[in-house]
Amino acid sequence: MKQARTQRGLTQAELATLAGVSRKTVNTIENQVYVPSTALALALAAALETTVEALFFLIEEPH
């Protein structure tokens, strides 16, 4: 998500305002501390003009 944000030239604070959350929330999502809800993922994707799948994906753990 950080990559998509920087490509758009947005700061965390600007993205947070667009998505209606705090900068802290954006930061914890970018640092993989917090996994957002579907509604917030959709709001972030809309703010970054991309899709949810492009921002969030499952990482397969090695067995």
Place this chain on the structure above:
Amino acid sequence: MNAAALEGAAETAVARYDRRRAWYRRWLWIIIPLNLTITILLGCGPALALTLMYHGAGWIGQPWAMPLLLGNVIAVMAGSLVWSSRFYPPKQFYTDAVLAPRSDNLQRMRWRLILFVTAMLGAELAIMTPMWTLFPRLRAGSLPAWLPWLALAAEVLIPALLALMLLVWLLGGLLSGPAALQRAMDDELTHVHRARAMTAGFLVLLGAVIILMATMAFLPNISIEIGLAACAYLGLGAASVRFALLERGAQMAARDD
């Protein structure tokens, strides 16, 4: 219309805010103590008057006593908030560049305030427990008339106000102000932290009740009042501390970026 009124009508909202802020900063040294004094007098004045009328603490048993005591303080605080809203910046002032750092600062302040208020509540309980245990006569009204009033203030008003402050901060921390700031203070991550904190508080409360029941089997003389207050504080304290630590952790992660 005179010249001053014409000038006032022509003043923009931002200019009016700047003028009010300058006035507020100039008289801050007198506004804050005056506000506190008025709050204390209006909040506790009726309690003092009633105590003087009845010369004892018996009136506190009346059904209207608690709503009157707490209602007074809350009404005065609400009035103070409404008055101080004159010094809030106008909508034109709230750009993203202003709101984002303000939201960060308020969230940093929030978890510190929550820990401080929780510690104050703990200190209150620690002071009151020996009073209830060692000086039961204090509650019988056999001491000077002013003493029950002080004890009442310490027992009821202070914990109630501290708990109210905790509630406000746990529910976002902003009762007024721009909608964008309120949303940022009570966003999805805050909801998640609050839910986790409530779970922790509930579990600790259950554990405390179990321990209290077990203790009462061996120590039947233990006061129900102390036991209930301790259980309530442990549950509330656990929830508050958990919330503050979760918020602090998220803030620390954000600072690293």
